[in-house]
Amino acid sequence: MSARENILSRIRSANKVGEIRDAIGGAVEDRLTTHPASPLPDLTWNDTERFKQRCEDAASTLDEISQMDDVPEAVSRYLTENNLPTSLVCWPEFKKLLWSKSNVEAEIRSALGDDKVGVTGSYCAVAETGTLVLLSGQEHHATTSLLPETHIAVVRRNRIVKTMEEAWQLIRSEVGSLPRQVAFISGPSRTADIEMTLVYGAHGPFRVHVIIVDS
Amino acid sequence: MRVGLFVTCLADLMRPSIGLAALELLERAGCEVIFPENQTCCGQPAYNAGDRHTARDLARKVVSEFSDVDYVVIPSGSCGGMIKTHYEDLLGDSPDDEAKVQWLSARTYELTDFLVNVLNVDSFDTSFQGTITYHDSCAGLRELGVKEQPRKLLRSLPYVELKEMPGAEQCCGFGGTFSVKYGDISSRIVDLKCDDVESTEADALVLGDLGCMLNIEGKLRRRGNHKTKVLHIAEVLTGRNGEETE
Amino acid sequence: MEITSQDFKAVSGAKLKDEKLQKALFQAKDGFVVSRAKVIKDLDNFETIRQAASDVRDHCLAHLDEYLEAWESQAKASGTVVHWAESYEELNALVVKIAQDNQVKKIIKSKSMVGEETGLNKYVEGHGIEVKETDLGEYIIQQAGEYPSHIIAPATHKSKEDVSDLFAEKHQRPRLEDAEKLTHEAREILRPHFLDADMGITGANFMIAETGSTVIVTNEGNGRMTTTMPRVHVAISSIEKCIPTLDDFALMMRLLPRSATGQVISNYVSMTTGPKREGDHDGPEEFHVIILDVGRTRVLGSELRDALRCIRCGACMNHCPVYQNVGGHAYGWVYPGPIGSVLTPAYNGIENAIDLPNAATLCNQCGVVCPVKIPLPDLMRKLREKQYEKDLKSKTEKWSIKLWAYLAVRPKLYSIVTRVMARAGKMLGGSSGQIKTMIFAAQEWTKHRDLPTPRGRTFRDIYVNNKKVNKR
Ligand code: SF4
Numbered sequence: 001m002s003a004r005e006n007i008l009s010r011i012r013s014a015n016k017v018g019e020i021r022d023a024i025g026g027a028v029e030d031r032l033t034t035h036p037a038s039p040l041p042d043l044t045w046n047d048t049e050r051f052k053q054r055c056e057d058a059a060s061t062l063d064e065i066s067q068m069d070d071v072p073e074a075v076s077r078y079l080t081e082n083n084l085p086t087s088l089v090c091w092p093e094f095k096k097l098l099w100s101k102s103n104v105e106a107e108i109r110s111a112l113g114d115d116k117v118g119v120t121g122s123y124c125a126v127a128e129t130g131t132l133v134l135l136s137g138q139e140h141h142a143t144t145s146l147l148p149e150t151h152i153a154v155v156r157r158n159r160i161v162k163t164m165e166e167a168w169q170l171i172r173s174e175v176g177s178l179p180r181q182v183a184f185i186s187g188p189s190r191t192a193d194i195e196m197t198l199v200y201g202a203h204g205p206f207r208v209h210v211i212i213v214d215s
Numbered sequence: 216m217r218v219g220l221f222v223t224c225l226a227d228l229m230r231p232s233i234g235l236a237a238l239e240l241l242e243r244a245g246c247e248v249i250f251p252e253n254q255t256c257c258g259q260p261a262y263n264a265g266d267r268h269t270a271r272d273l274a275r276k277v278v279s280e281f282s283d284v285d286y287v288v289i290p291s292g293s294c295g296g297m298i299k300t301h302y303e304d305l306l307g308d309s310p311d312d313e314a315k316v317q318w319l320s321a322r323t324y325e326l327t328d329f330l331v332n333v334l335n336v337d338s339f340d341t342s343f344q345g346t347i348t349y350h351d352s353c354a355g356l357r358e359l360g361v362k363e364q365p366r367k368l369l370r371s372l373p374y375v376e377l378k379e380m381p382g383a384e385q386c387c388g389f390g391g392t393f394s395v396k397y398g399d400i401s402s403r404i405v406d407l408k409c410d411d412v413e414s415t416e417a418d419a420l421v422l423g424d425l426g427c428m429l430n431i432e433g434k435l436r437r438r439g440n441h442k443t444k445v446l447h448i449a450e451v452l453t454g455r456n457g458e459e460t461e
Numbered sequence: 462m463e464i465t466s467q468d469f470k471a472v473s474g475a476k477l478k479d480e481k482l483q484k485a486l487f488q489a490k491d492g493f494v495v496s497r498a499k500v501i502k503d504l505d506n507f508e509t510i511r512q513a514a515s516d517v518r519d520h521c522l523a524h525l526d527e528y529l530e531a532w533e534s535q536a537k538a539s540g541t542v543v544h545w546a547e548s549y550e551e552l553n554a555l556v557v558k559i560a561q562d563n564q565v566k567k568i569i570k571s572k573s574m575v576g577e578e579t580g581l582n583k584y585v586e587g588h589g590i591e592v593k594e595t596d597l598g599e600y601i602i603q604q605a606g607e608y609p610s611h612i613i614a615p616a617t618h619k620s621k622e623d624v625s626d627l628f629a630e631k632h633q634r635p636r637l638e639d640a641e642k643l644t645h646e647a648r649e650i651l652r653p654h655f656l657d658a659d660m661g662i663t664g665a666n667f668m669i670a671e672t673g674s675t676v677i678v679t680n681e682g683n684g685r686m687t688t689t690m691p692r693v694h695v696a697i698s699s700i701e702k703c704i705p706t707l708d709d710f711a712l713m714m715r716l717l718p719r720s721a722t723g724q725v726i727s728n729y730v731s732m733t734t735g736p737k738r739e740g741d742h743d744g745p746e747e748f749h750v751i752i753l754d755v756g757r758t759r760v761l762g763s764e765l766r767d768a769l770r771c772i773r774c775g776a777c778m779n780h781c782p783v784y785q786n787v788g789g790h791a792y793g794w795v796y797p798g799p800i801g802s803v804l805t806p807a808y809n810g811i812e813n814a815i816d817l818p819n820a821a822t823l824c825n826q827c828g829v830v831c832p833v834k835i836p837l838p839d840l841m842r843k844l845r846e847k848q849y850e851k852d853l854k855s856k857t858e859k860w861s862i863k864l865w866a867y868l869a870v871r872p873k874l875y876s877i878v879t880r881v882m883a884r885a886g887k888m889l890g891g892s893s894g895q896i897k898t899m900i901f902a903a904q905e906w907t908k909h910r911d912l913p914t915p916r917g918r919t920f921r922d923i924y925v926n927n928k929k930v931n932k933r
Contacts (some may be wrong), residue, residue: 003545007700007754011526014762028527028705031520032671035706038513041504041715054725110742113656129726138740142689146682164711172707177539178672180737180744181688184730189682192722193598193614195485195621196492197640202597203648203655204682204729222920224869228879229886229913231920238924250924253872261862263823265845265854269866276870304839353824386782390822392858395905397783397820399474402909404782404822433910436895445913458916 037165047127047160048212054130058187059200060208067215068154069097074211075119075152076102082207084150088117092139094154110141111148118144118205119152124159124167125210129186132210133167136181145185151205153185155212218246218329219284221277221298223291224256225425226447232457233425236449237290237326244334251280259297262305263391274298274305278315286333287323290449292355292424295325300358325355327364327423327448338371341454345418348380349448350408350431352424356384365423365448372451380411389430405434412443419444421451462580462608466793466805466814473791473820481620486788489617493779496723497830503725504715514716515834517709518770522761528670528703529752535673536750539735544751549579552753556581556662556695557588559749563693565590565659569651571677571687572596573664574612574773575697575753577795578808581662592662593654595683597647604631610789612796613721613775618788651683661687661745665698666773667713668750671706674734675750678717678727685731694745696733699753701761701769713772716832720774756808764843768803770833777827777837783820792817799827799837803844811847818844857902876921883915883922890914 001009052062065074071094079086087105099106111118120140122132132153136142145151161167164184171178189204200206218241222234241248258273277298281287289295299320306312330336347369355361369377388394388404395401408431412420420435420443422428432445450457465472476482501507521528533543546552552575560568568585570592576582582592582603594603598615602608605627609615616624624643629636632650637643663684665675675696677684688694704710710732718724737744760769778784778798789797793814794805802817811818818841827837848854868875890896895911898904906912 003547003551003754006547007545007752007758008526008529010754010758011529011700011761014758015523015525016762017526028524028531028670031705032531035671035708037708038517038712039506039509041506041510057725058728113652131726131730136741136744137738138742142685142743146685146689164714165708168707168711178674178732178734180733180735180741181685182674182732182734183685184726184732186726186728188728189680190728191597191644191681192492193596193601193616194619194624194640194643196488196614196617197621199641199644201648202644202681202683203595203651203686224879227920228883229915231916231918231923234920235923252921252925255869255872255875256865258866261866263842263845264858264862265842265847265849266859266862266866267846267849269862273866273869353822353826357825357829384826386822386824386826388782388822390824393820393822395902396855396858397470397473398905398909399477400783400786400820401822403477403786405910407786429913430910432913433895433906436893436911436913437909 040163043128043162045127047162048157051125051127051130051160054127055187055210058130060130060187060210062210062212064212065214068213071154071211071213072097072099072102072104076104078152078209079104079117085116088119089115089144089148090119091121091141091144093121094119111143111146113147115148117150117152118148119154120145122153122155122159124161124170125155126164126167127160128163131184131186134183134185135175135179136183137179142181142183145183146204149201149206150209152209152211155210157212157214216246216286217249217284219249219251219281219287221254221257221281221287221289221294222250223289223294223425226290229429230425230447230457232455233290233447233449236447236453236455237288239453240326240330240449241288244330244336249284254280257294257297259294260391262297262301267305271305274302275312278302278306278312278319281319282315285322286329287319288326288329289323290326290423290447292325292352292359292361293426295323296354296358299323325359325361325423327368328359328361331364331367337367339368339452341372341452342374343372343451343454344374346376346378346416347419347421347451348378348412348415348417349383350387350420350422350427351384352422352427353386355423361423368448368452369421378415378417380415382411387427387430389426391426394430405430409434409438413440417443419446419451421446421448423448462577462795464794464805464809464813466817468793469791469816469820472793473787476787476791482618482788485618485620486785489614490779490785493723497720497776500719500723500725510712510715511832511834514712514832515770517704517712518833521704522701522766522769525700525703525761528705529700532668532670532673532703535670536735537673539673540748541673541735542747542749544749546751546753547755549755552579552697552751553581553584555751557585557590559693559695560585560590560660563659563747565693567591567593567654567658568660568662569593569595569654569658569687569691571661571663571679571684572599572615573662573697574795575664575699576662577609578755593651593658595651595655595687596679596681597644600647600651601627610797611775611778612773618790655686655690658691660693660695661691662695662697663687665696665702665750666717667710668698668703669707669710670703672734674732676710676730676732678730680722680728682729685729688731688733689743692745693747695749695751697751697753700757717772717774720776720830720832760807765803765807765840767835768800768807768840770835771800772833774832776830776832780826780830782822782824782826799841800835803837803840806844811844811851812853815848815853818848861902876919879919880922883919884917886915887917
């Protein structure tokens with residue numbers, strides 16, 4: 001018998017299938033298709049406010065603008081204010097924006113090891129934890145939010161959901177099956193492995209800047 | 216109300232004034248106190264040593280000794296926790312025992328819990344004067360939920376100021392046989408506890424479990440601290456100093 | 462990994478005297494305990510959520526075969542290659558085979574405790590393949606040639622000075638003193654490896670049956686790198702890591718980071734489902750998952766079953782008074798602290814870790830912080846019972862208990878003996894009221910502390926006497 005068969009049959013006999021199992025109940029099929037919700041904490045906050053608060057708690061910085069066309073300007077402002085390089089790579093969804101008008105040199109491609117700034121969109125964002133939800137895909141290069149020292153993420157206000165559960169619900173209804181990677185990002189990369197001292201920029205970005213767009 | 220007093224083997228042997236104090240507190244509150252004279256030990260040392268068989272014998276003995284009272288009251292969180300939360304594991308596999316154990320466990324209370332939540336006694340007027348810091352015993356706190364009860368009683372004393380120590384809920388490192396089997400680890404843990412106690416500069420450390428008492432008092436004295444009194448809460452509530460034998 | 466738990470007494474004794482370690486442990490304890498306490502307040506119904514998580518884990522264990530099959534069929538559908546391993550050797554060999562099939566020369570690795578169990582790095586290196594640990598803590602101890610002392614913070618036993626010396630020597634660069642600079646130097650050194658490694662190995666915090674995904678939870682981003690950059694990705698996991706649905710995962714994520722590091726959420730939660738898709742610019746061409754069962758099914762069918770609910774948050778060790786003072790290495794295997802005291806004997810045989818279940822005060826601080834409500838003290842006690850049954854307990858302890866019990870069921874004799882002890886004890890203490898030295902097993906007590914003396918009479922004697930007096 002294969003390892004697989006051995007393991008599964010050991011599980012069945014350990015579980016005395018028919019005894020312990022039935023006592024606990026709840027059919028597997030059922031749970032997998034209906035994915036029942038678990039108890040939630042109090043969620044009565046305002047979603048945008050909560051999201052912003054939690055982003056700040058996670059050491060992200062924030063900006064709010066009224067329309068997509070203003071993204072290059074907001075990006076440029078952030079980069080200059082922080083003395084960061086103004087050449088960047090971004091996702092294809094920002095191809096049409098007038099980057100050069102804001103003195104930003106934008107390339108539409110996935111990031112490489114020495115790119116300094118990466119601009120991504122986000123599939124949605126979770127208010128409860130201040131988290132960006134990024135789905136990998138042809139148009140959504142995973143490296144752009146990972147390799148550069150600065151990650152700038154654009155979040156549409158109407159895509160801020162309350163909880164991770166709501167994010168899953170959205171993905172189930174809009175996307176169907178999961179992409180290769182769903183990345184939940186909450187603030188810049190960090191570690192406290194040396195004497196519990198918090199340091200940003202362990203392997204991923206040193207800073208995450210979130211731009212919330214109204215429409 | 217017939218209240219059975221389980222005085223615990225440690226208090227019986229090492230510090231009878233705890234038993235006398237508990238007796239006095241219950242009688243003053245109008246209870247008819249029964250002390251089954253054949254009582255010895257709840258079986259916890261055997262249980263925690265993995266000697267289930269012996270633990271069972273002792274548990275059965277306790278169950279039968281306290282079968283005709285309305286309540287069982289114990290001036291110790293760990294023996295209380297043993298009866299209330301572990302006897303079922305020990306005796307639960309015989310349906311006959313199980314019923315008896317459930318009956319007993321529902322009636323078993325740690326002393327301060329009983330005073331506050333059953334008898335609704337909430338103030339005392341004893342002469343103890345000074346600052347007190349209270350150590351939560353692990354079993355009392357985490358098995359029986361004893362936290363506010365003793366503090367409520369202590370706060371009611373007219374000349375007492377309660378001063379919380381940092382880490383009041385942290386284990387003192389006693390752990391029964393642990394204290395001798397892993398003496399150096401136990402010693403380090405109780406050293407830290409003594410630091411916390413001393414940091415409050417309280418006149419007395421008060422607690423509800425004799426195991427922790429012997430451990431912490433023994434360590435304080437070994438460190439050369441002869442000043443901080445170490446008292447059981449029942450002793451404080453009845454104005455005892457822990458020394459008397461009559 | 463080789464098990465050295467039988468040296469617990471000697472090693473823990475030495476650790477208590479290691480001042481550098483003591484300082485590091487103190488810092489870690491403060492950090493973890495305080496931040497967890499703060500952040501659980503953020504959930505108004507923490508206890509309800511905790512109970513729900515425990516229930517989900519139980520439900521999943523009760524149907525583990527079905528959930529694993531469901532997971533497998535989803536995983537395969539998304540192009541994941543699924544392997545099963547029944548021994549450490551088998552898992553290690555599978556990894557090497559995958560590496561060799563893909564002409565892999567260099568592997569980057571994100572933290573995996575299962576990998577520590579199997580001794581994966583050593584095995585893979587033995588086959589001429591380079592392995593680079595990338596979690597900063599793991600990287601530090603890999604450089605130092607040590608093994609983790611904590612499941613979340615592997616290098617928590619090391620001081621900043623240790624790391625300064627280590628990096629200066631290994632990196633051949635000027636010695637740095639600042640945690641930030643040290644971290645960034647490691648970043649700089651490791652970055653090229655991320656870019657040119659052929660294969661990535663990660664653990665898996667969870668496997669989601671609904672979607673056939675694996676998830677890793679990190680703060681550094683090394684996990685995301687490892688799952689994204691190399692052309693082959695191998696995730697190693699074990700059977701009990703499976704949970705039913707994405708919603709169940711959301712539930713676990715309310716508890717895991719809070720319990721582990723005191724965070725509301727970890728920075729990077731990366732859920733992987735299959736290899737690179739058509740049109741994707743990044744991601745591995747091959748994605749393998751190896752599911753291990755060593756010891757797990759045995760525990761599943763035993764009284765220790767509850768231990769399999771563990772989600773490896775580390776809270777039990779962070780809050781354990783013993784761990785806090787001796788650190789993780791004393792426990793002598795992969796998992797330290799209370800959960801280690803259960804899993805080490807459970808997976809390696811109880812005779813190979815006699816001390817662990819005994820070296821605990823049963824204070825239950827672990828049980829009350831565990832996010833999935835594992836009754837750790839009860840499980841340690843069950844192991845003590847097993848030791849007792851197998852006659853593995855120390856003779857002194859066994860016979861002291863027997864003697865005590867012999868008396869305790871004979872009340873008449875008991876009252877005489879205790880009367881004598883009370884009197885003799887009082888005399889021993891003299892005027893100080895403290896006994897300073899004792900003999901036999903009791904000397905361990907007085908080696909470290911005084912023993913407050915008995916008061917000369919037992920309660921029973923006084924009570925009986927008073928009753929007589931009152932009757933008169
Ligand atoms: S036993 Fe509980 S507290 Fe300990 S690591 Fe596992 S989940 Fe966390």
